[in-house]
Amino acid sequence: MSGADRRADLDAGALVVSGQLGKTIxxxxxxxxxxxxxxxxxxxxxxxxxxxxxxxxxxxxxATIWRLSQALDISIDRVLASGEDEPFLEKATRIDTPVVMSDDGKCRLAIIGWIKTVEWLQWYDFYAEPGGVLESDPHQRGSIESLSVLSGTVEVDVGGLVEQAAAGETLRYRCDRPHAIRVVGPEPVHATMVCIMKAAVME
Structure with missing residues (x-):
């Protein structure tokens, strides 16, 4: 393939990318x-x-795309990712789902979020036995966590602010500082946890 042909292919690729690029930015x-x-x-x-x-x-x-991706704190690959509106259906089995355990072995976080969104949106299936405590280090500045309790009762401690939530209730809090989730009472806890990375800082 000649240099002119390669350049034409690159130009055509740029035109395809640009249609989605503007929407993404x-x-x-x-x-x-x-x-x-x-x-x-x-x-x-x-x-x-x-x-x-x-x-x-x-x-x-x-170079311009790279500068914008750096400012938006995302990978250039994700900026350039295709966004065609084609039918999409994907299944993850239990074996495909990574699981993280707390230090005390009583809390389990199943990572059910999509790998393609991990830089800005993460979500988990949270299960904890009575007495379980999940302590977490700070995430990126401005990150927000949302914990929706399906069963049991939890207590969330964020920088000394403490609040409880029972089944059917949701706690939202800044997670860019040390925070902990504790099981309250004799029942195990089941919850859904969503972490929005670099969300708008909520004063």
Whole structure:
């Protein structure tokens, strides 16, 4: 294949990518509550260029895409990932689901989230025996955790703030500081935990 042919293939690929790229950049920018000016300042890419990318009016260079991906704290692969609206159905078996145990061996976190979203959204099936405690180190700054209790009662401790939740209740809290989940009472706990990485800081 000649150099001209390779260049034509690359240009065609860029056109295919750009249609989804603009939507992806705009969605992530809004998810992080960034204005065009703020993203321009953080990325070093001109506000006008970002606006053109989001409207799919230009095919940015790889260097530009890299700067934007760094500012949005995601991998360039995810920015360039295909977003075609094709039918999608995927099954994960019990064997395919990773499980993490707490230090005391009484809490189990089954990682049921999708690997492709792990950089910004993680979710788990949480099960804990009576007396179980899950202590966690801080996540990324601005991260928010949501714990929805299906059965039993838990107590969440975040920087000295303590709150309980029983079946049917949900606790949401900043998890960018040390935090702990404790089982309250004689019943085991079953819950769903979702962690939104780098969410807007909630004062």
């Amino acid at each position: 705009q969605r992530l920018r809004k998810a992080y509550n960034l204005s065009l000016s703020e993203l321009a300042e953080q990325s070093g890419v001109a506000k006008s260029i970002i606006s053109q990318i989001e409207r799919n009016e230009t095919n940015p260079t790889l």
